[in-house]
Amino acid sequence: MATEYDTGQTPETVDMMLNMGPQHPATHGVFRMVLAVDGERVVDLVPHIGYLHRGSEKLMENETYAQVITLFDRLDYVSNFNNELAFVRAVEKLMDLEPPERAMYIRVILCELNRVASHLLFAGTYALDIGAMTPVMYTFRERERIQNLFESVSGARMMHNYIRIGGIKEELPDDFVHRTRKLIDELRRGVEETDKLLTFNEVFLARTRGVGMIDAATAISCGLTGPGLRASGSTYDVRKDDPYEIYDRLDYDVPIGEYGDSWDRYWLRIQECYQSLRMIDQCLDQLEPGPIMPQMRRIARPPKGEAYAHCENPRGDIGVFVVSDGTNKPYRVKVRPPSFCNLVALRQMVQGSYIADAVVVLGSLDIVLGEVDR
Amino acid sequence: MEQQPPQPNDSAQEKTLGFPPTPEAGGKVPPRPARRPPHEEEAPTEVLNERGQATAAALGRVVGSRASSSGGRDDIPWVLVMPDHLFEVLSLMKEHPETKMDMLHLLFAVDYLDHLQLIYILASLSLNQKAMVKVDLPVAGDDAQATVDSAVALWEAAGWYERETHDLFGVRFEGNPDMSPLLLYEGFEGFPGRKSFPFNEYTEY
Amino acid sequence: MALNDPSNPQGQPLPLFVPSKWDREKQGHFVDSPEHGESSTGRGNRPAANMLPQGGLPGVITGKLEQFAALGRANSLWTLTFGLACCAIEMISAHMAHHDFDRFGIVTWPSPRQSDVMIVAGTVVKKMAAPIKLLYEQMPDPKWVIAMGSCATNGGPYYRSYSVVMGVDHIVPVDVYIPGCPPRPEALMDGIMKLQEKIKRDAKEGPSAQPIVASSEEPTPNEATETEEQETHGAAASST
Secondary structure (H helix, E strand, C coil): CCCCCCCCCCCCCCCEEEEECCCCCCCCCCCEEEEEEECCEEEEEEEECCCCCCCHHHHHCCCCHHHHHHHHHCCCCCCHHHHHHHHHHHHHHHHCCCCCHHHHHHHHHHHHHHHHHHHHHHHHHHHHHHCCCCHHHHHHHHHHHHHHHHHHHHCCCCCCCCEECCEECCCCCCCHHHHHHHHHHHHHHHHHHHHHHHCCCHHHHHHHCCCCCCCHHHHHHHCCCCHHHHCCCCCCCHHHHCCCCCHHHCCCCCCCCCCCCHHHHHHHHHHHHHHHHHHHHHHHHHCCCCCCCCCCCCCCCCCCEEEEEEEEECCEEEEEEEEECCCCCEEEEEEECHHHHHHHCHHHHHCCCEHHHHHHHHHHHCCCHHHHHC | CCCCCCCCCCCCCCCCCCCCCCHHHCCCCCCCCCCCCCCCCCCCCCCECHHHHHHHHHHHHHHHHHEEEEEEEECEEEEEECHHHHHHHHHHHHHCCCCCCCEEEEEEEEEECCEEEEEEEEEECCCCEEEEEEEEECCCCCCCCEEEECCCCCCCCHHHHHHHHHHHHCEEEECCCCCCCCCCCCCCCCCCCCCCCCCCCCCCC | CCCCCCCCCCCCCCCCCCCCCCCHHHCCCCCCCCCCCCCCCCCCCCCCHHHCCCCCCCCCCCCCHHHHHHHHHHCCCEEECCECCHHHHHHHHHHCCCCCCHHHCCEEECCHHHCCEEEEECCCEHHHHHHHHHHHHHCCCCCEEEEEHHHHHHCHHHCCCCCECCCHHHCCCCCEEECCCCCCHHHHHHHHHHHHHHHHHHHHHCCCCCCCCCCCCCCCHHHHCCHHHHHHHCCCCCCC
């Protein structure tokens, strides 16, 4: 039946705007993506952030250096020790202060344990985004073990406020070394369990292999660092290229990926867990008794100047730039959040793939909104 | 509120805090690290180490006379350039084989009350070095805005950094295709990063 | 002895079956139970004294229909997955295997249209205030809100910030506040349990029950026995 619609032309279509709003089970926090989709294919992606912008940097200008450390805990709220370390290192550079050896070893042990905890959380929630509801239970069980240890060290499961300017807050508990050695074995088995469940699982491979590929040059131009960049073949790791603390005395490998897709980013993090456990073992062997804090004033008052220090967060390269004006409060603190820069690359990775792949890619980037928005 | 600074190696004044224990007191003493001289009396020194000096030399060759001043601490040298030369200097630093800064590590502003200073921290992953480019913008007060060329053409990471700096400090970047607010909500008045933005006049909701 | 029992030819009413441990003189107070008779849940698997009618039949509970509905609602709270910041990690930990939330009947549900409780876990930022209000309005009645953590209670460590809402109660009415930064998963569980009690109590006494303040002099009957636990755990919950 000929109607007015049979003009012989194809109908005009418009891309649909799909809003994956600030509240979404798969967006790892308050992150909003507006996708322009043509059928099921994503044509364009506009990320909107700022739903967790708490004004930390302005607050930091009005708090003493010790209080600023507590704010840093809450930036990347999954890897607290690494954030504290970045800030404390910047202030120590300003004050030309070198922490005692034991403090450095303890800091590295705690940072690496935190890295394992963070990657476990990533693995669990990534699998949850993809649809597997079991691995998250296992990884969180392993995380509970680590958090128990952290609780015995610093008193808190999450916001530790333990790494201080010059060293650390207080001495480790007596059974720490023994407990940590046992914990390393348990964690190795735990990470292996998640590894066996997910890494070469056919469904997981089908969902993540070849999804969200990015090459190294684009990634570097976007400012991507950390496992996201290393998956594309670059070897940039702050611990190797710009060693800080006692990383140059440890023997470890940095896993490098090949294709720059989501599976590589996931696999890298699992391998990093194993390497971290190796590092912790070596640190425990090399740990010697000694002081944990040099003799210094209680209220840090760095001389005028500015300093920049960067560390390897589980998400990438966290940098802290501190400008001091000689008083007990910093003049300006600027954080270079790795997740902020990782998000810039999201658009490149998702264009042309399916909507479901957008979720997969976002999960593989492992962003933490507290850091993105500060 | 401030404590008397301890004088551990001064035998004239044996002022001890009681902790950590000293060998004279019979306690186990861990070897004490060498005490640094008091910080307040020290003149601020920004000293480049070897790596930093090599980078500074390369930087000097690349940037040449466009730099008004330079300096640096540890391994990151900085140069101060005029706003007009900014884009030129940045593209030179990206392309020149001696610096090859392929990543824009960080871009932000510092509010020194009479002017704003933009700082670009650039990193070269191939040559494993970092450098800073600083620009002074004569902006003061609440509302005045300065304009600078955008670096989006060089590094994609600049896009979001510039949006954030615009939100918080009011620096306009020409050439950035999207300058909508990134961190603040639409309709936010004022530039919160600036020191002139009142800190104690917050609203609860 | 049944009514048709040949040894009971006249069909006398059966003698009351008295459990050996039930002391009739203490009208509903079990001999081995402490003075918790006023709580809405009794100890163990026995109905609490206040649910038994005075001098009535044993093993029979009477109550209003709302109370039974409240029992159902309290024991199957579906929470909206609304983790904003760091508290979300502890909330997720509370749902996971170690501190299990599923045993309370709590499942986390992404859609507001089918959830009962909104646990606001994390800092509420002014940009996010409008979505939170929208989400609250999308939830169907009856709904409750738990403010988890000090950021949702009053702004927390970001108290003087230019972009933070000092507490989510500026936007939505809150039933339970859980202090902590972040509160431990056990504290969140305590908050949920207090919400459950609130739901049951509101059904019994009416919706606008007297607000419970954690440090008040006269704790409500439910709080009477639990103030010590509160002080130990430090997870006070006060309701508006």
